[in-house]
Amino acid sequence: MIQAVLFDLDGTLLDRDASVKKFIENQYERLGNYLGHISKEEYMTRFIELDCRGYVWKDKVYQQLVEEFEIVGIGWENLLGDYITEFKHHCVPFPNLKSMLEELKTDGLALGMITNGFGQFQMDNIRALGIENYFDAILVSETEGMKKPDPAIFKRALERLNKEPRESVFVGDHPENDVKASQYVGMKGIWKKDVQWDAFEPDYAVEDLGELPTMIRNLDLITKIGGVNR
Known part of the structure; x- marks a missing residue:
């Protein structure tokens, strides 16, 4: 689940x-x-x-x-x-940012963020978007002393959320640093499409953040069915 x-x-x-x-x-x-x-x-x-x-x-x-x-x-x-x-x-948010986060919180999901960059600078941008309070854990690489795609920063984030990799999803735009790196630690990776990487073919992808809640519910259903089959 x-x-x-x-x-x-x-x-x-x-x-x-x-x-x-x-x-x-x-x-x-x-x-x-x-x-x-x-x-x-x-x-x-x-x-x-x-x-x-x-x-x-x-x-x-x-x-x-x-x-x-x-x-x-x-x-x-x-x-x-x-x-x-x-x-x-x-700071310019992608469309449907807050409504997507609100829907995920309504669904009872824990939310986390892992971002490479300088600590205060990235936190200022997160606050400028007005989304800090949606997240249960925010990890910025400078503050943590490690950065994506290091598996350790994904594991640390999951520890702070008290969640297992198999019950967690990571959403990002970078094929290696986000999608593949999160899959390496056992999470499901969802690609936020970016034309810079148009040759990338992930298992799951969204163009608009508004698509995420439904996709994650579908992933949850697949996970439950898989659990029954096993």
Whole structure:
């Protein structure tokens, strides 16, 4: 019987691509005195390229931007500080986020989250989405001293929820770090579809978060039938 659902954050609950575009456009406009010699399109496009969908930390991104665009009057440290303090004001949720979480809680499921990233930064984003209180356990890699796809962080999350892998589901957008890594520890993995990985063929996938409650009920039914057959 499925008793717990765990989630990734970026690209799964938080529409990071939309959030980054919203933030970087706002940063360009607010800091126009320093960035005005660059076109908005150039600045946004290059930031997104260097960011590599969050897999490159922003100190490297801003150092490169300052050098390439010959930005003066403001250092990369200040631009990074602006990112850290302001990004949370531009967080965009995927559609049906809260209604999906409410439905899962109504179904009596324990909810957890495992996200790679810096502790305070990720917690600020979670709070900005207004979803912290839905979760019974939230693990951020910096705080935990381990990160996905390390099996240990999945096991730690399950321990905090007091659930077994076989009765738990993990939902994430990354084929290796989320879906396969959770399956490795014995959980069921559900892929939140992402066009970047369109060649990935998982056992279970959703395009919209609103599909999850029904899918998980169906998985629960399959699990019960399997238990009877055994």
